[in-house]
Amino acid sequence: MRASPPKEIEKYRVDAVDAALGVLQLIAEAPDLGLSEITRRSGQSKARVYRLLCSLEASNFISSTAEKRTYRLGLAALAIGNAAERQIDIARIAGPIIAKLGSSTGETVQLRVRDGRNSLCVAGWEPERAVKVLAGIGGSRPMHAGSGVVLLAFQDEAFRETLLSEPLKAFTERTCVDPDRLRQVLANVRSQGFYVSHGEVSPDLISISAPVMGPDGKIIATIHIGAPTGRVSESLLPTLVETVRSAARELSALLAASRNPG
Amino acid sequence: MRASPPKEIEKYRVDAVDAALGVLQLIAEAPDLGLSEITRRSGQSKARVYRLLCSLEASNFISSTAEKRTYRLGLAALAIGNAAERQIDIARIAGPIIAKLGSSTGETVQLRVRDGRNSLCVAGWEPERAVKVLAGIGGSRPMHAGSGVVLLAFQDEAFRETLLSEPLKAFTERTCVDPDRLRQVLANVRSQGFYVSHGEVSPDLISISAPVMGPDGKIIATIHIGAPTGRVSESLLPTLVETVRSAARELSALLAASRNPG
DNA sequence: CCGATTGGTTCGCTAGATGAACCAATGGTT
């Protein structure tokens, strides 16, 4: 069977399916919208959106609240998500390590992977404290800020450059949006093997990230802890960095082991 | 706007979308199958399945392992699932109550709702013990066995009868598959307000379930604890039953409160 | 009381999805 000639996924896509999945993701991001609003945001025709909604609803991927005629995710979406958690190696294997890192540091932990040009949180852990960072599992954002920087640092140069050549969104005034400075930062991350971010994603938030590498030397994910700046003193930092790095190494090793069964 | 005339969801369904969602669910249940096997199981034509797979993959709902040409759920599925967990009232609100019930009894907890003619686990909790029942979040099975009995007991009579009129699958030799006896059991559950199941779903497993009711008197879910039979002595049972029932009542109240905001 | 907007429905047209047939590559069997 043909091994390498790249199969042409793009040219076989079924338009109706793409549109439906788009609507589904729209509803995931913005629940409780009505037909008209969904139509507007999706840029499709109303009749089409309505039909897609019917199909999605009939399969229980979405459900419409009885009277208000407004849509949100349904039970099938729940089921799919939980199946995904079991099927996706990294989410499953990382679980225990994330929990350990969390309870030993007492701070929120996130595991993020590249999803297209975004950084997506695939697993997380939250401490039982009044003040904490939200884990936001399933959340997605550009990878040029916060722990995403680590993810970006270890991508192919080509990918990095195309991403740097586009306008970069500033989340706070501390977000680095200058390509040249960012290039410097990325080089630093590559040589040091970790990254500490101060208020780049939201003010008063500090995060410490380290890369999870595959046996082929490619990056798989970033693991990081996030804490309110007040809780991370200058003296505490080095210990935390080492704790995060060792968790990242441990996860890298476990993943490598799982790929070569036996 | 028309209030009651039932909108005709069925007749607007888009075939390609239905087929795609079917394939997606197939992959959720049985990951790591190849094109041919998926084609066989879905009963569609190979070309169609291939196109659907392309669309699903392009949107990251599934991903194909590089060389083995085999498919499993992708990152978008994860993201959707986590969004669903946040959007679906019952899954979100039940979280703390489930955890409390779990840690106070030391046994696995499940919250199950009706999904079509099945009972679907929407949330769960597992103890940190060597021997325990699996939570199986996202799992689905017929509702005539185990805690599903409670779900069935409080459905409309019409629904109950149509379900009873069909052949009932026996999971173990203790599963009740006789319509008449089952009718008796259901009546009992309705009058007592709880149900204790011994090895109906799998041997050596006991479960104690109570219904979560809506303000309209309709059933919303069942909450139950599941334990190895050996850990539940005759003398312990009454206390456990009361603990489960009170958790169910608490959840019912919380849900009622959330529906009438303010 | 009115105009704007909502969710839902109809219908004729044709773009686009469809399935049968085909291909090359692979792997187990003899």
Next chain:
DNA sequence: AACCATTGGTTCATCTAGCGAACCAATCGG
């Protein structure tokens, strides 16, 4: 090593199924 069944992937003429414009009745806000 020659075989055959099976795999993942591709093509193309056919015709159906999805399409959007237009429409409807029910609400809502003012």
